[in-house]
Amino acid sequence: xxxxxxxxxxxxxxxxxxxxxxxxxxxxxxxxxxxxxxxxxxxxxxxxxxxxxxxxxxxxxxxxxxxxxxxxxxxxxxxxxxxxxxxxxxxxxxxxxxxxxxxxxxxxxxxxxxxxxxxxxxxxxxxxxxxxxxxxxxxxxxxxxxxxxxxxxxxxxxxxxxxxxxxxxxxxxxxxxxxxxxxxxxxxxxxxxxxxxxxxxxxxxxxxxxxxxxxxxxxxxxxxxxxxxxxxxxxxxxxxxxxxxxxxxxxxxxxxxxxxxxxxxxxxxxxxxxxxxxxxxxxxxxxxxxxxxxxxxxxxxxxxxxxxxxxxxxxxxxxxxxxxxxxxxxxxxxxxxxxxxxxxxxxxxxxxxxxxxxxxxxxxxxxxxxxxxxxxxxxxxxxxxxxxxxxxxxxxxxxxxxxxxxxxxxxxxxxxxxxxxxxxxxxxxxxxxxx
Numbered sequence: 001x002x003x004x005x006x007x008x009x010x011x012x013x014x015x016x017x018x019x020x021x022x023x024x025x026x027x028x029x030x031x032x033x034x035x036x037x038x039x040x041x042x043x044x045x046x047x048x049x050x051x052x053x054x055x056x057x058x059x060x061x062x063x064x065x066x067x068x069x070x071x072x073x074x075x076x077x078x079x080x081x082x083x084x085x086x087x088x089x090x091x092x093x094x095x096x097x098x099x100x101x102x103x104x105x106x107x108x109x110x111x112x113x114x115x116x117x118x119x120x121x122x123x124x125x126x127x128x129x130x131x132x133x134x135x136x137x138x139x140x141x142x143x144x145x146x147x148x149x150x151x152x153x154x155x156x157x158x159x160x161x162x163x164x165x166x167x168x169x170x171x172x173x174x175x176x177x178x179x180x181x182x183x184x185x186x187x188x189x190x191x192x193x194x195x196x197x198x199x200x201x202x203x204x205x206x207x208x209x210x211x212x213x214x215x216x217x218x219x220x221x222x223x224x225x226x227x228x229x230x231x232x233x234x235x236x237x238x239x240x241x242x243x244x245x246x247x248x249x250x251x252x253x254x255x256x257x258x259x260x261x262x263x264x265x266x267x268x269x270x271x272x273x274x275x276x277x278x279x280x281x282x283x284x285x286x287x288x289x290x291x292x293x294x295x296x297x298x299x300x301x302x303x304x305x306x307x308x309x310x311x312x313x314x315x316x317x318x319x320x321x322x323x324x325x326x327x328x329x330x331x332x333x334x335x336x337x338x339x340x341x342x343x344x345x346x347x348x349x350x351x352x353x354x355x356x357x358x359x360x361x362x363x364x365x366x367x368x369x370x371x372x373x374x375x376x377x378x379x380x381x382x383x384x385x386x387x388x389x390x391x392x393x394x395x396x397x398x399x400x401x402x403x404x405x406x407x408x409x410x411x412x413x414x415x416x417x418x419x420x421x422x423x424x425x426x427x428x429x430x431x432x433x434x435x
Contacts, residue, residue, distance in 0.1 A: 001026055001058055008033045010042075028063060045419040056241065058410060061094060061402055062233045069318030073233060074098070082325050087228040088112060088198050091170055091398045094233055095163075095405075109198075115171035116192035116201065118179075119149040126183055135390045136265040138180040144258035146172065154252040156408055165253040166401040173394045174198070178205035181387055199225040202394075207382065219336035220381050223329045224391075227374055230322040231392050233399025235315075239263040239270065243400045244407050245416040253404060260400045261393045270389040270396075276310035277375035277385055280344045280351075288343060292350045300360050310348075310372030311355055312365070322370035330373045333380050345376055 004023040011018040019041050022034045032055045039045055048054045063072040071078040074093050081090060085099070092100040092108045100108055125145055129138050146168070147154065153164040175192055182189050182205075190205045200216040203224065208214030234240070242263040247256035264270035283295055298306040313320055334340050352368050355361040378388055407413050 001032075004031055010038075016042075026058075029065070039419075045421070047421050051241075056236060056416075057244065057407060058412070059236070059403065059406060060097070061406060062235045062399070064235050064315050066313070066315040066317045069316055069321050071234075071321050078230065078321050079325060082226050082229050085229070086197070086199075087225050087232070087395075090229050090232050094398050094402045095166055111167055112171045112198065113192075113194050113201075115168050116175050116194075118146075118172050118175050121149065122176075122179075123189065126179055129183070131184055131186065133184070135177070135180045135184065135387050136261065136393070138183070139176060139390050139393060140258055140261045140265070142176045142180065143169075143173075143261055144255055147252045147254035150254070154254075156247075156250060156252065159409075162253070162405045162408065166398075166405065169253065169257055169397050169401050173397045174202035175205060177387070177390045177394050178202060180390065181206055181384075184386075197221065197225075199228065203381075217336070219332060223333045223377055224381065226325065226329050227377065227391065228395040230325060230370055230374075231395035233396070233402065236403075237269070237314075238266070239396065240400060240403050243404050247404045247407060248413065248416040250415075253401060256404050257397060257400050260396070264393050264396065265389055270392040272309065272369075273371035273375040273378075273392070274385050274388045276371050277344075277379060277388070279307075279309040280347055280376075284343055284347055289347055289350050292347065292354060296351070296354050296358065308351075308355075308366065310375075311361070311368055313367075313369045316367070316369065317365045319367040320369040323368045323372060326370050326373035326377065327368075330377050330380075333377050337380055339380055342376070342380065344379070348372065348376060 001024040004025050006023050008021045008023055009018050010021065019038070021038070023031050024034055025031050035046060046054070061074065063075075064070065073081060073090065074097055076093070076099075081093075085093075088109050089099060089105065091112070092104065122142065122145060126138065126142065129141070150165075150168060153161045153168065155161040179189050188210060190208045192201050193204060196204060196216065200221050203216050203221060204214050236244075239260040243256050243260040246259040247253070267275050283291065287294075295306065296308070298304040299308045330345065334342050334345055339345075352372070355366060355368070375385070375388060378391060379385070383391065
């Protein structure tokens with residue numbers, strides 16, 4: 001970041017001395033006021049619930065312009081990346097800052113491919129869970145358990161260790177997600193196969209059985225790869241901030257990523273696509289397209305308790321750029337699988353049409369987000385709803401580990417310690433009759 005010529009001045013109405021703060025500029029986006037010395041000079045904190053106006057770190061990985069509906073990974077627009085690159089290209093880019101050349105890509109892809117197996121003991125660990133456990137509960141445990149198996153890459157002060165941990169997490173996450181799914185189905189685990197792509201390998205581990213040969217559908221493979229790309233990173237969201245905060249204590253990377261998995265599980269974050277599909281299924285069961293207008297009127301009634309899932313975003317105040325790409329992918333997959341007349345897709349299109357024409361939704365900038373279509377795509381592929389958030393975690397792992405590593409390389413990095421506005425009881429004595 002670069003120091004700006006301008007400064008910010010905080011003045012007080014009670015005549016206390018004003019305080020001057022430096023202002024820093026990023027490459028794009030809003031300037032920031034450096035308030036690190038506020039408490040020392042004034043004895044006061046800032047108050048910002050949800051951190052809506054607070055920059056918690058300096059980062060060069062991802063940039064979002066919510067008003068323009070723009071998402072950049074290392075400066076590259078998401079639509080260009082999604083159309084011209086595969087997921088491992090994106091992983092290399094997010095980790096290293098540049099897209100790989102042909103030699104770098106071959107080496108990186110091979111490195112990831114040859115780390116996809118997990119320690120066999122993890123199979124025994126997995127069998128301690130109930131078969132009907134939510135996949136995110138299982139995944140949180142499995143990712144955290146990796147720190148018990150890979151002791152040779154947990155020195156967080158060593159850049160090489162951090163790189164090895166990143167490769168291991170990116171490589172092993174598809175294996176862990178597939179294991180969680182197979183366990184819930186009572187099916188045998190399918191080991192990775194090194195001659196397949198990252199995404200093709202995941203599909204095989206998910207859907208193959210020992211009974212017959214499994215052939216990866218290329219359209220499905222591209223669609224899932226795009227889902228991974230669109231979810232790879234998204235700036236300082238709740239789960240990424242959780243990974244950074246957890247990692248700031250100096251904990252190992254597997255524990256930090258497990259914390260991110262746990263945060264992502266929430267329905268307001270990674271669970272949103274699961275909630276969106278459930279909404280569509282309920283609407284389909286209660287009248288389908290014919291009842292969409294009535295449903296949308298209930299959404300507008302604050303007293304109805306009806307919520308429209310898959311629309312609007314905490315950051316985007318324009319059309320989520322990932323949603324446009326996901327809509328294209330959704331059409332391709334449904335066509336390839338002979339599901340063009342899928343009732344949920346028709347329902348989704350009608351919901352979108354009304355939302356984009358109704359002034360109520362337009363005024364509130366409630367555009368479809370990426371979750372709106374990704375759930376339909378995953379359902380068409382055969383991924384159960386309960387596994388949607390685990391797929392999200394798989395894709396977001398590269399962003400989490402890159403943000404974690406970036407934080408550890410930052411000379412200004414400190415253990416996270418938010419402050420509070422205390423509104424509890426003042427100092428008081430325990431009554432004498434308490435002994």
